[in-house]
Amino acid sequence: MQWALTAAVIVSGALTIRPMGVSGRGLLVAVLFVLNCAALLARGLPPGKVPPRAAVVWLSLGVLAAAALIGVSRDGTGYLFAYFLCGHIGYRLPTGPALVLALSCGLLCGGVLYFAIGPGHELLPWAVGLTTAAPVVVGMLNRVQHQAVDAVLSAAESAERAARAEARTAVLAERGRIARDVHDVLAHSLAGINMQLELADALLETGDLEKVRAANDKAHSLVKESLKQAQWTVHALREDALPLVETLASMLESSGHRDALTVSGTPVEVPARTAQNLLRIAQESLTNAARHAPGGTVRVELAFAASSTVLTVRNGPATRRVNAGTGSGMGLIGMRERVALLGGTLTAGPVGEGPDQGGWHVEAVIPR
Numbered sequence: 001m002q003w004a005l006t007a008a009v010i011v012s013g014a015l016t017i018r019p020m021g022v023s024g025r026g027l028l029v030a031v032l033f034v035l036n037c038a039a040l041l042a043r044g045l046p047p048g049k050v051p052p053r054a055a056v057v058w059l060s061l062g063v064l065a066a067a068a069l070i071g072v073s074r075d076g077t078g079y080l081f082a083y084f085l086c087g088h089i090g091y092r093l094p095t096g097p098a099l100v101l102a103l104s105c106g107l108l109c110g111g112v113l114y115f116a117i118g119p120g121h122e123l124l125p126w127a128v129g130l131t132t133a134a135p136v137v138v139g140m141l142n143r144v145q146h147q148a149v150d151a152v153l154s155a156a157e158s159a160e161r162a163a164r165a166e167a168r169t170a171v172l173a174e175r176g177r178i179a180r181d182v183h184d185v186l187a188h189s190l191a192g193i194n195m196q197l198e199l200a201d202a203l204l205e206t207g208d209l210e211k212v213r214a215a216n217d218k219a220h221s222l223v224k225e226s227l228k229q230a231q232w233t234v235h236a237l238r239e240d241a242l243p244l245v246e247t248l249a250s251m252l253e254s255s256g257h258r259d260a261l262t263v264s265g266t267p268v269e270v271p272a273r274t275a276q277n278l279l280r281i282a283q284e285s286l287t288n289a290a291r292h293a294p295g296g297t298v299r300v301e302l303a304f305a306a307s308s309t310v311l312t313v314r315n316g317p318a319t320r321r322v323n324a325g326t327g328s329g330m331g332l333i334g335m336r337e338r339v340a341l342l343g344g345t346l347t348a349g350p351v352g353e354g355p356d357q358g359g360w361h362v363e364a365v366i367p368r
Contacts, residue, residue: 002043002044003044005084006040006041006043006044006084009040009077009080009081009084010037010040010041012077012080013033013036013037013076013077013078013080013081014033016075016076016077017029017033017069017073017075017076017077017078018073018074018075018076019073019074020033020073025072028072029069029072029073032065032068032069032072032073033069033078035061035062035065036062036065036066036069036078036081036085039058039059039061039062039065039066039081039085040062040081040084040085042058042062043084043088043092047092050092052093055092055093056093056097056101059085059088059089059092059093059101060101062081062085063082063085063086063089063101063104063105063108064108065081066078066079066081066082066085066105066109066132067082067105067108067109067111067112067129068112069081070082070109070112070113070129071112071113071117072119073119074119079109079124079128079129079132082105082109082129082132083132083135084135085105086102086105086106086132086133086134086135086136086139087135087136087138087139087142088139089101089102089105089136089139090102090135090136090137090138090139090140090141090142090143091139091140091142091143091146092139092143095140098136098139098140099136102133102135102136103133105132105133106129106130106131106132106133106134107130107133108129109128109129109130109132110126110127110128110129110130110132111126111129112129113125113126113128113129114126114129176337189222189223189226190226191287191291192222192287192290192291193219193222193223193226195291196215196216196218196219196222197215197219199215200212200215200216200219203215221254224254242272242275242276242279243275244267244270244274244275244278244279244302245261245263245267245302247275247279248261248278248279248282248300248302249261251279251282251283251286252286252298252300255286255290257286257298257300260298260299260300261300261301261302262299262300262301262302263301263302263303263304264301264302264303264304265303265304265305266304267304268304270309270366270368273342274309274342274366277338277339277341277342277366278302278309278311278364278366280334280335280338281311281313281335281338281339281346281362281364282300282311282313284331284332284334284335285313285315285335285362286298286313287331288331288360289313289315289359289360292318292360293315293316293317293318293359293360294318294319294320295318295319295320296315296316296317296318296319296356296359297315297316297355297356297359298313298314298315298316299313299314299315299356300312300313300314301314307367307368308344308365308366308367308368309365309366309368310363310364310365310366311362311363311364311366312361312362312363312364313361313362313363314351314356314359314360314361314362315356315359315360315361316351316355316356316358316359317356317357317358317359332348335348335362335364339364339365339366342366342367343366343367344364344365344366344367345364345365346362346363346364346365347361347362347363347365348360348361348362348363349361
């Protein structure tokens, strides 16, 4: 639309403005016409590409050229250049400079007609020259509208970027959660099975088939336990709710620690997310106890307080020597991440006194 209007003004001026030639006054009119065309075509330059001072100089020269064209030409539509330039002044410049420059344009054009500088437009009232400043208001309104549209688009882009960042954060959080679950299920279960198979392989050289069979049976039980853990992982990933007390008791029984669970306080139903993470912490603690303190006693306490749910896993020192190998180092990190996601606190460290001295304890406090 802007280019169509600009072309219409230029074509109209070329067809109506007189005199226009290559000598005398006709040459002067032709030069002013070209300058006005250049000033009008420059409206298409993006605002960010033209420095503010350069814009003021360009539009000021355009105003002088438009007023001069009105005074030098005898007839035609030269006054349209002044109207369109004033409209663009309101769009391009800040309000203060725009009003000053537009008022100057109106006074110049009105003065040229009033004082009949040059042949002028004899049939054009001098008051028309003053009205050339009026389009500045339209230009300012267009500028405000464009700024409002740009602000809305910028806000929409910011909201879209925020949504993408939030989605990425959710994806990363879910990946971390799955990584913890995979670590809990595969790393620990496979480590236990590997230890039993290595023990069975070592016992084969002694010829003690009973111990070989016992190690083999233990490996089979670990495989079954791994399947149960895989089911728990599937439940966790699907956000299925697991009964905390019953599942914890079953976990202890399957790991060979019957009657190791103590429940204090009045059991209440905790959120599915809390139950899942407490079960994972218990599973991690039991696996670490089996790896680093084989044969040691294990005690688990689940306390339901008024404002929190507390899980404590404590194991005594090892009673037999087993080469547990080196862990991945991700177990304790995973437990801390789980507790942090629930807004709780985790305490883990060696037991320094009591019957379990030399063992290890883990305590997770989850607020309600």
